[in-house]
Amino acid sequence: MEPERICTKCKKQKSREDFYFSKTEQRHSSWCKICFLAYHKNYYSKNKEKLNPGRLQNIRKAKEKWVSSGRCYTCGKSKLKNSRYCELHYIRSAMRYAFGHSRIADAKILLAKFKTNGQKCPYTGEPLILGGNTHLDHILPRSRFPDLINSIDNVEWVSGVANRAKGTMTKDEFLSKYKIVYTR
Numbered sequence: 001m002e003p004e005r006i007c008t009k010c011k012k013q014k015s016r017e018d019f020y021f022s023k024t025e026q027r028h029s030s031w032c033k034i035c036f037l038a039y040h041k042n043y044y045s046k047n048k049e050k051l052n053p054g055r056l057q058n059i060r061k062a063k064e065k066w067v068s069s070g071r072c073y074t075c076g077k078s079k080l081k082n083s084r085y086c087e088l089h090y091i092r093s094a095m096r097y098a099f100g101h102s103r104i105a106d107a108k109i110l111l112a113k114f115k116t117n118g119q120k121c122p123y124t125g126e127p128l129i130l131g132g133n134t135h136l137d138h139i140l141p142r143s144r145f146p147d148l149i150n151s152i153d154n155v156e157w158v159s160g161v162a163n164r165a166k167g168t169m170t171k172d173e174f175l176s177k178y179k180i181v182y183t184r
């Protein structure tokens, strides 16, 4: 576990308390509180009309109905078994934790990556299930390589078990460490 986190938006290293904790996702956000609030303030002033509370509540209710009938919370297409989102929107939600953005073009690349690597964890060989055991891992960890935080070439899909064990190691460090343990 990293004692400190790097905000994927401003790229400053901050302590854990400087990030909001999401109860539904069971993890800290990838943007620090300052970046998060600045974004929402800006969003609010741009979208005042759309954001009136009664209207928002109706939209939310309609969307919850989608989820309970097996459809994606965001787009209404058929959703993943273990998530409130379809494949693409699940990936975009994972991206919001890994990166400072969730661009749709990059989400599509990450979805293709998921499908071409055999949908298995490169470390443990476990079958990967989107919305289940699957994490987006920085090959070179973001705490040590802040310049590569937003690079989609620097991430791969791994199992949660592997992701937690890898911590702040690079892929090479992780592989050589476990090779030593294994061959001893």
Ligand SMILES: [Zn+2]
Binding pocket: 007, 008, 009, 010, 011, 012, 031, 032, 033, 034, 035, 036
């Ligand atoms: Zn920040």
Ligand SMILES: [Zn+2]
Binding pocket: 072, 073, 074, 075, 076, 077, 085, 086, 087, 088, 089
């Ligand atoms: Zn969707």
